Amino acid sequence: MRFALSDEQRQFGAALHELLCDADVPAAARAWATGDRGPGLAIWRQLAGAGVSGLAVPETLGGLGAHPVELVVACEELGHHPLPGPAAESLAAVPQLLGSLPGDIAGGWLAGLVSGELVATLAAPPSLPFALDADAAGLVLLAGRATAPTGEPLSAPAGSDPDAATIWQALPGDGHRSADRARHPFEVRPGPVLASGSGAADAVRLAMSYGTLASAALLAGAGRGLLDLTVRHARTRLQFGRPIGAFQAVKHALANVAIGLEFARPLIYAAAIALHDDAATAARDISAARVASADAARRAARTALQVHGGIGYTLECDVSLWLAKVRALSSAWGSQAEHRATVLAALTAPAADHQRTGPWS
Amino acid sequence: VNLEPDQAVEAFRAEARAWLTAHVPDPPLSSVNTAEGFAAHRQWERTLADAGLAVVSWPQRYGGRDASLAQWLAFEEEYYRAGGPVRVGQNGLFLLAPTLFTHGTQEQRDRVLAPMATAEQVWAQAWSEPGAGSDLAAIASTAVRVEGDGDRSAGWLLRGQKTWSSRAAFADRAFGLFRSDPSTERHRGLTYLMFDLRAPGVTVRPIAQLDGEPGFAEIFLDDVFVPDIDVIGEPGEGWRVAMSTTSHERGLSLRSPGRFVAAAGRLIELWQRAGLADAALGERVADAWIGARAYQLHTFGTVAELEAGGTLGAESSLGKVFWSELDVSICETALDLLGPWWEVLGPGEPDGDWAGTYLFSLAGPIYAGTNEIQRSVIAERLLGLPR
Secondary structure: OOOOOOHHHHHHHHHHHHHHHHOOHHHHHHHHHOOOOHHHHHHHHHHHHOOHHHOOOOHHHOOOOOOHHHHHHHHHHHHHOOOOOOHHHHHHHHHHHHHOOOHHHHHHHHHHHHHOOOOEEEEEOOOEOOEEOHHHOOEEEEEEEOEOOOOOEOOOOOOOOOOOEEEEEEEEEEEOOOOOOOOOEEEEEEEEEEEEOHHHHHHHHHHHHHHHHHHHHHHHHHHHHHHHHHHHHHHHOEEOOEEHHHOHHHHHHHHHHHHHHHHHHHHHHHHHHHHHOOOOOHHHHHHHHHHHHHHHHHHHHHHHHHHHHHHHHOOOOOHHHHHHHHHHHOOOOOOHHHHHHHHHHHHHOOOOOOOOOOOOO | OOOOOOHHHHHHHHHHHHHHHHHOOOOOOOOOOOHHHHHHHHHHHHHHHHOOOOOOOOOHHHOOOOOOHHHHHHHHHHHHHOOOOOOOOHHHHHHHHHHHHHHOOHHHHHHHHHHHHOOOOOEEEEOOEOOEOOOHHHOOOEEEEEOOOOOOOOEEEEEEEEEEEEOOOOOOEEEEEEEOOOOOOOOOOEEEEEEEOOOOOEEEEEEOOOOOOOOEEEEEEEEEEEEHHHEEOOOOEHHHHHHHHHHHHHOOOOOOHHHHHHHHHHHHHHHHHHOOOOHHHHHHHHHHHHHHHHHHHHHHHHHHHHHOOOOOOOHHHHHHHHHHHHHHHHHHHHHHHHHHHHHHOOOOOOOOOHHHHHHHHOOOOOOOOOHHHHHHHHHHHHOOOOO
């Protein structure tokens, strides 16, 4: 066992960090919020050039077929810089759905994702009722049971089981404003059915696992971005003749943020390993990672705002680029309560052996 | 990054599990904080040592097995899983021994480590003083230089008072910091010394803890002679020597993840037996397991860093706050599952150990450097905030 990133994985993360530092992500996020997708999509194309959009696409389909650990390393950096756009959807979940479809249907889309020409998004009720940034996406999918959770029938393929898992190409409807100005959730209507039945069910399950894991990494990265930003502020902002970071109340609040983030990260890597290995514990491990990283990111967000004070409550301050994003992301891809319930159910299942020690426990 | 079980680790784990299953006392030993219980725990250490399992990570010449860090972690996991007794020699094994391996002389290692491993000598720690708690550098107890004469070697006379000295009520020897240069202040001019708790001039006054038992004691020192051979490191360098020990105390050695993984497992069993339809409590049970798993995985990561030649410094403060708060929340959740019964359940009854475990968990955020001190260390040394 060697539970540490390899040098290559660290270098990959560092290279993405450098790319995103140079790309001025905060400016792109502000432009995205006003409806100007240009600067943001340019960064998405740069990331595709660095291999990010091919990570979750199998090699046989033209992607990199990377280990999910590399996907979470990348997502952590995208969260670290407040990259706008449907990252968990386009980079993690959609490739799983497309990978399950016949090549003549999905081949072009997958090639577009890998090359960076295509950004895709997804609605999957009930946990993802809207397709994020559907107006910026070249492909919008809808996944779920043929009967919508509201009971409103979606367009089930004729003669099929109304409860069968189904993947549709979707048609964007009304867009909503989000509490996060850089998120634009769209209602969708089902278009052509791309797949239905047991194969689709497996693909949807896998897509939700990848998307949830990616959301955990995005949240942990966002927490780190907020911590970095706030530590810089606390070092330089003077009050009572001292940097506010010299006050113990500020120090301890930021230490608590650091602790939460530090102990969320190993859960994310372990969940990525379980997902890769198709381990029986994968659902449990992904939910555990999401619970810990969303809690840590939310603590980071509240603390960042509080330590910044009044300036933190302005659009001008970069705290605004993460604050509502963190809160929105931690309600998408399953609520904290649902993920805790998943963990508990796995631990109390008849086959669970939580007393078993060792790395595989 | 992988979590593949390592063959050598798993073989070692299997051996430890088999031995512990056969030998862990049932019913459990009586409290280590009574004379009778202390003697029983000392005997248990002897049994462990005879099986070659007392100090698995030490070199063979001192009674160890040269176990790797990963093997040591596996041993700890199995120890807690089996419900093994409190390690009465813990202060010596996990605090003094690492200091001797780093800063001690060969003579000291040869003299001190073997009887420590068999618990023939049990060690207490003597850091805190009435005026030096969180502010450890305010130590006022002194070590005054005495030159040798025909009857005795050169050495030091200790004078002052130590307190919150774990295990001192029944232990044999102690180690701690003393001000050897009265002209200095704070971190300078301190010397790290070992002394005999039964030497002339030593008075030990046990202090009853929350549970009524003397888990720690005050030590009064009235011109207690210590020979030069019991100075660890150079005189005046004690702070630096001690700091290498405290990061062990906060980090890997004192609280191995096995303890929390085992406690979270027992909590889940309790939840299942309780059969409550209380979603809020269920969420706390899930959080307890998530926390224990996070601490376990984080420790695997630390081991990987250490095996690659890294060192453990201020990072250990992150873990100390995390595990001590986790410990309290696991115990609090257990008590809430037991409801009004927990206060009357005692050792030996089903679920009877939660009350004692809970009281002990409340000390965690205080000892080994309060969590407030740790948070300041994290802020200043890891985040780079100004002092």
